[in-house]
Amino acid sequence: MPTSHRHPALAALCVPLVLVLALSAQSIRAEPEAPQNAGIEAAAAAISDAVREVQRMPGAFPAASAVVVRGEETPLLLAQGALRAGRADAADANARFYIASQTKSFVGLMAVELDAQGVLPLSTTLAEVWPDLRLPSPAEPARITLADLLSHQAPLRTDTLNLLTAYVREVPAADYPALLADHTQAREPGFRYANLGYLIYGAAVEARTGTSWQDHVQQRVLQPLQLRYVHPRSSVVPAEVLAWNHQWDGQRWLSTPPKPDALMHAAGGLYASSADMARWLRANLRLRSPSGRPARASFARAQQPVVQANLADSEFVCDGYSLGWYACGYRSHRVLMHPGSYRGAVSVSLLLPDLDTGLSFAVNSDSAIEGFALELMKAFIGLAHGDDSEHARLRQAIDAYPDRLARLVESRREAVASARADPSWGGWAWTPTRAELKAYVGEFESERLGRMSVRLGPDGLEAWLGAMRMQLTPAREGLFGASGSAIEAPEALEYGSPAESIELTRQRFYRAPPSAGKPRAQ
Numbered sequence: 369m370p371t372s373h374r375h376p377a378l379a380a381l382c383v384p385l386v387l388v389l390a391l392s393a394q395s396i397r398a399e400p401e402a403p404q405n406a407g408i409e410a411a412a413a414a415i416s417d418a419v420r421e422v423q424r425m426p427g428a429f430p431a432a433s434a435v436v437v438r439g440e441e442t443p444l445l446l447a448q449g450a451l452r453a454g455r456a457d458a459a460d461a462n463a464r465f466y467i468a469s470q471t472k473s474f475v476g477l478m479a480v481e482l483d484a485q486g487v488l489p490l491s492t493t494l495a496e497v498w499p500d501l502r503l504p505s506p507a508e509p510a511r512i513t514l515a516d517l518l519s520h521q522a523p524l525r526t527d528t529l530n531l532l533t534a535y536v537r538e539v540p541a542a543d544y545p546a547l548l549a550d551h552t553q554a555r556e557p558g559f560r561y562a563n564l565g566y567l568i569y570g571a572a573v574e575a576r577t578g579t580s581w582q583d584h585v586q587q588r589v590l591q592p593l594q595l596r597y598v599h600p601r602s603s604v605v606p607a608e609v610l611a612w613n614h615q616w617d618g619q620r621w622l623s624t625p626p627k628p629d630a631l632m633h634a635a636g637g638l639y640a641s642s643a644d645m646a647r648w649l650r651a652n653l654r655l656r657s658p659s660g661r662p663a664r665a666s667f668a669r670a671q672q673p674v675v676q677a678n679l680a681d682s683e684f685v686c687d688g689y690s691l692g693w694y695a696c697g698y699r700s701h702r703v704l705m706h707p708g709s710y711r712g713a714v715s716v717s718l719l720l721p722d723l724d725t726g727l728s729f730a731v732n733s734d735s736a737i738e739g740f741a742l743e744l745m746k747a748f749i750g751l752a753h754g755d756d757s758e759h760a761r762l763r764q765a766i767d768a769y770p771d772r773l774a775r776l777v778e779s780r781r782e783a784v785a786s787a788r789a790d791p792s793w794g795g796w797a798w799t800p801t802r803a804e805l806k807a808y809v810g811e812f813e814s815e816r817l818g819r820m821s822v823r824l825g826p827d828g829l830e831a832w833l834g835a836m837r838m839q840l841t842p843a844r845e846g847l848f849g850a851s852g853s854a855i856e857a858p859e860a861l862e863y864g865s866p867a868e869s870i871e872l873t874r875q876r877f878y879r880a881p882p883s884a885g886k887p888r889a890q
Contacts, residue, residue, distance in 0.1 A: 405438075408725050411751035412436040412443035415727065418744060418762050422769050423449060427616035427777070429731035431459040433642040436748075437649045438725045447642040451732065452612040453621035462597055464639035465611045465730040466627060467715045468708030471638040472566055473652075474589055474598075475581065476518055476692025477670045479569065481588040481662045488576055490515040490691075497572045502549040514572060517565035518691045519675045526552045526564055528816060533567055534710075537818060537834035538630040541574040551816065559675045559689060563635035570634030581634045592659040593651050597641035601629045605639060611732040613712025617855050618777040621733075624712050628835055636710065642728070645717065649726030652704075653719055671695075671704055683746060693719075698749045705745070709738065716741055718749075725752055736772040740765055780855045787849075787857035794844030805829055805842075808863060812870050812877035820870070820877050831861065831872075 419434045431449030435442065451457045459465075482488040494501055495509035503509055507523050516522050528551035532539050539547065548568070570581040577584070582600035590598050599605050605626075613624040626639070640648070651657055655667040673688030673695040680686050688695030696703035696718070705718035708730075714737035715730035727748050731737055743765035750758035788796070805824055812820045821832045822840070829840035831850060840848035840861060849858030850872065861872045870877040 407754040408436070408438045408723065408752050409443055410756075411748050412438075414751055414759060414762055415729075415744065415748055416444050416446050418747075418766055419446060419729070420448075421766055422740065425770060425773070427618070427621075427733075427735050427773055428769070429733040429735060429737065430614055430621065431463070431465075431611055431732045433459065433463075433465050433645070433728065433730040435642050435646045435649065435728040436725070437646050437653070438723070440650070442646050445642055445646060449732075451608075451610065453614055453623055457608045459611070459642075461643040462641045463609050463611060464597060464599065464605055464641050465715065465732060466613065466708075466710065466713045467638050467640050467645075467717075467730060468636045468710045468713060469563075470640075470706050470708040470715055470717055471600075471634065471636050472518075473670070473692035473706045473717075474585055474638060474648075475566060475569070475634050476690065477662055477666060478581070478585045478588045479514065479518055479573075479691060480666045480670045482573070482577075482584065484663065484666055488514070488573060490518070492572075492576070494568070494572070497575050498545045501545050504552060504554045507552075507554045514569055515674070515691070517569045517572075519689055520559050520561050520565050521557070521675055522565050522568070523555050523557045524548070524552045524564060525555045525560075525562065528552075529567055530563055532817065532834075533563070533633045534631065534636070535834075535836045536631075538633075539567075539571075541571040541580075544568065544571040544575070559677055561677075561689075563633075566635035567633055573634075582632070582637070589662065592657050592661040593647060594658055595640075595644045595647055597644045598648070599639045600632055600637050602626045602632060602639055603629050610639065611713075613710065614733040614735075615712050615853065615855060616733065616735045616773070616777065617853075618781070622853050622855065627710075631835055636708065640730075642730075645728040645730075649717060649719065649728055653721060653724050653726055681742075684742075698746055699755075701749050701753055703749060707738075707741075709734065714738060714741060716745065718745055720749065720752055723752055736769070736776040739772055740769055783857045784855065792860070793847070793849065796841070796843050796849075798842045798844045798847075800842055800845075802828075807867050808840075808848075810867075811880040811882070813880045814875050814877045817875055817877075819880070820872075822870075 415434055419432050422428050423432050430453045431451050434444060434446040436444035445461055447459045447461050447463055449459050451459055451463055479490060483490045492514050493510050494512045501509045512522050529547060573581050573584060585600055602610060610626040612626060615622045652667060655664045670691045671693050673690050675689050677686045677689045684698055686694060686696060693704045693706055696705045702722055703718055703720060707716040712734050713732055714734055717728045719726045729741060743761060747758040747762040808829060809822050809824050823830055831838045831840055838850040838852055840850055843849055846863040848861045850861040851858045859873055861870060863870055868879045
């Protein structure tokens with residue numbers, strides 16, 4: 369079967385791309401000096417104009433949120449556009465956007481609070497959480513702390529947990545010891561950005577306290593900060609205020625429903641409103657909660673860099689990561705930031721502590737947004753510090769955007785065409801009838817990935833692996849191309865004779881009896 373093309377939904381992890389850039393900063397600081405009002409007002413206006421102009425371009429993003437705070441003021445709170453393309457629901461200040469990996473900064477603060485209150489010390493090791501845990505050598509449970517997990521220093525990597533939690537299903541905390549033992553690999557020590565540490569931390573919190581990370585973040589962070597419109601469970605949010613995710617195929621939007629609760633994990637599991645992102649920025653700048661919790665020391669500790677990140681482009685230099693924030697800088701200006709990205713959504717927040725100023729930006733598409741957002745950030749930092757030359761950068765980013773998007777669309781088309789041209793597909797000559805396709809319908813189980821259901825829908829066979837849906841296109845007898853949408857290259861899904869097993873991405877699924885109960889999560 370073809371192996372050179374990876375279905376995006378089956379890739380290991382959707383991690384931040386160009387946005388993962390940062391530099392050192394001091395997090396324990398005195399109250400900021402009086403902000404440079406003129407520069408920040410100009411920066412807010414420029415960001416507003418740029419976002420509005422790009423949004424008018426076909427294929428950019430149906431809805432956008434852009435927020436600027438300065439002290440107790442909010443010079444910009446822009447929330448506009450369609451939460452779902454082609455529908456009437458429009459974004460406003462309380463509409464919720466998926467903020468993906470920005471979740472890590474909320475979880476980091478939650479973890480510091482749990483430590484400060486003596487509920488779960490950050491010095492706790494994995495051996496203390498799971499005494500019988502086995503890890504691939506040379507990784508040792510007794511030498512990996514919760515702080516290591518939250519600063520991306522645990523010497524482990526995985527494809528399995530990334531795939532399951534991002535696209536397939538919830539992984540219960542009780543299943544983590546077996547999954548870590550059987551489906552992680554050792555890596556070189558040191559910083560490496562990934563979701564795994566936060567996934568393990570979320571499970572460890574529940575294992576030690578009996579309370580889920582969602583409930584802890586609600587109780588320790590969201591409620592004390594009065595963030596009523598930030599949610600770790602999408603099911604509690606009215607459907608009409610939730611942003612859908614979108615991808616552009618060159619002519620139309622492909623919409624994806626909001627993430628279900630089962631995929632809202634500790635590494636990327638929050639929906640947030642523009643108004644509450646303003647409150648979140650302000651609290652982190654002032655190191656202060658309206659309720660007095662989290663305490664100032666907790667904010668400061670969560671923001672203090674603890675490991676060298678070693679990430680940079682020619683202008684942003686990145687050398688620090690704390691417990692959920694990149695320590696950042698641009699042209700000698702101190703910055704804290706964290707991006708987020710997922711299929712069909714991109715976001716970022718940054719703090720300028722010296723100016724008591726912050727920016728939050730989120731859109732419900734992935735249309736070449738990362739590069740544009742990076743330039744947006746740089747321009748904002750420069751303009752906020754009074755550098756009018758950054759207007760030219762912003763203008764260039766706007767003018768370059770249509771070509772960026774066109775290149776993305778073309779690269780996706782080329783990837784699909786290249787995958788379909790593989791001779792192992794047999795020329796896509798097999799044209800089974802609906803009656804013939806019924807032989808392939810059924811429930812199949814994999815020890816690693818769980819249960820997959822193959823159904824006969826209005827457009828032919830479709831496979832559901834938890835929350836992940838794949839359309840199955842016949843290629844040659846017993847072989848189907850599986851893809852989540854027309855812009856995703858097909859993966860080979862091949863039946864064994866006589867249709868009693870399936871191989872997908874080198875994973876074997878075996879047919880389950882119709883009466884079989886729900887399989888044990890693996």
